[in-house]
Amino acid sequence: MMIIGFIGLGNMAQAIIAGMRNSPGFSDGPILGCDHNEGKRREMAERFGVTVLFDDLAVAQQADVLVLAVKPQALPALFKRIVPRRKAGQCALSLAAGKTIDYLGKALGEGCPVIRAMPNVAARVGGSVTALCGNEQVTEAQHALATEVFEAVGFAVWVKEAHMSAFSTITGAAPAFTFLYLDALASAGLKAGLPKSMAMEAACRMVMGAAKLVMETGEHPLALIDQVTSPGGTTIEGMHALKALGFEHALHEAVKAVREKESSLGENV
Numbered sequence: 001m002m003i004i005g006f007i008g009l010g011n012m013a014q015a016i017i018a019g020m021r022n023s024p025g026f027s028d029g030p031i032l033g034c035d036h037n038e039g040k041r042r043e044m045a046e047r048f049g050v051t052v053l054f055d056d057l058a059v060a061q062q063a064d065v066l067v068l069a070v071k072p073q074a075l076p077a078l079f080k081r082i083v084p085r086r087k088a089g090q091c092a093l094s095l096a097a098g099k100t101i102d103y104l105g106k107a108l109g110e111g112c113p114v115i116r117a118m119p120n121v122a123a124r125v126g127g128s129v130t131a132l133c134g135n136e137q138v139t140e141a142q143h144a145l146a147t148e149v150f151e152a153v154g155f156a157v158w159v160k161e162a163h164m165s166a167f168s169t170i171t172g173a174a175p176a177f178t179f180l181y182l183d184a185l186a187s188a189g190l191k192a193g194l195p196k197s198m199a200m201e202a203a204c205r206m207v208m209g210a211a212k213l214v215m216e217t218g219e220h221p222l223a224l225i226d227q228v229t230s231p232g233g234t235t236i237e238g239m240h241a242l243k244a245l246g247f248e249h250a251l252h253e254a255v256k257a258v259r260e261k262e263s264s265l266g267e268n269v
């Protein structure tokens with residue numbers, strides 16, 4: 001059995017470990033972890049039976065799959081401490097945005113199996129869409145284990161590393177766009193006279209249902225729009241208003257802005 005260890009028990013590690021404990025493959029096996037923060041260590045030990053070790057080096061010396069669940073800027077200092085003494089043959093699984101396989105491989109030492117994963121905030125409720133990629137050193141067993149870990153918090157898909165950034169723009173940044181859309185819809189419902197809680201629930205359930213319809217029928221969204229806009233009807237009026245105000249253009253610009261900012265920050269900073 002491969003031992004998984006987490007360096008960092010912050011927001012994302014907590015969501016992943018909670019999902020793992022709800023999944024049959026990880027419900028009672030050992031999960032190692034460490035964090036600078038005493039409160040996080042205690043909570044993860046009490047709630048999820050995480051075996052909390054003394055520090056990052058102790059986790060790196062024992063884990064077969066080492067999850068790097070720290071902010072990207074914390075990685076250089078972490079590597080300095082663990083690289084010379086980490087467990088041989090260990091696979092590193094990084095959650096750090098923008099840190100490439102090449103960067104991670106060089107930092108961790110030639111020949112190190114490296115996996116990058118980009119989960120999103122919905123991991124907290126088992127609804128993450130996670131993109132994964134890895135280098136050639138990753139074994140079948142490590143690949144399968146990483147897939148199982150991220151399937152415990154939602155949907156997981158392996159992509160080419162070149163697609164990681166575009167994929168994670170949609171899955172990482174666009175939840176915020178969707179929250180804005182939900183708030184705007186709910187507030188429009190309120191304006192139309194719906195009670196507040198009912199307006200938000202109606203908006204959320206509608207978005208889940210609409211996405212489910214696209215996924216389950218395989219029909220193109222434009223074909224579905226065609227089905228719900230009858231001649232001289234009400235929905236077509238709303239569609240025209242959205243188009244006139246540049247709804248699609250605004251979304252394209254938002255995605256472009258995220259990608260421009262990402263490239264201005266640069267990879268591997």
Ligand SMILES: NC(=O)c1ccc[n+]([C@@H]2O[C@H](COP(=O)([O-])OP(=O)(O)OC[C@H]3O[C@@H](n4cnc5c(N)ncnc54)[C@H](OP(=O)(O)O)[C@@H]3O)[C@@H](O)[C@H]2O)c1
Nearest residue numbers: 008010011012035036056069070071072095096097119121
């Ligand atoms: N949160 C998300 O929705 C999300 C989504 C996709 C990807 N990610 C990625 O996931 C990673 C973790 O993000 P997060 O939001 O979970 O961060 P976080 O909440 O800040 O958690 C990171 C934790 O690791 C601790 N830490 C840092 N270096 C350590 C070390 N050497 N030894 C022990 N503990 C250490 C930090 O403590 P101190 O702060 O005290 O140093 C902090 O408690 C990041 O790379 C982020 O880009 C996050």
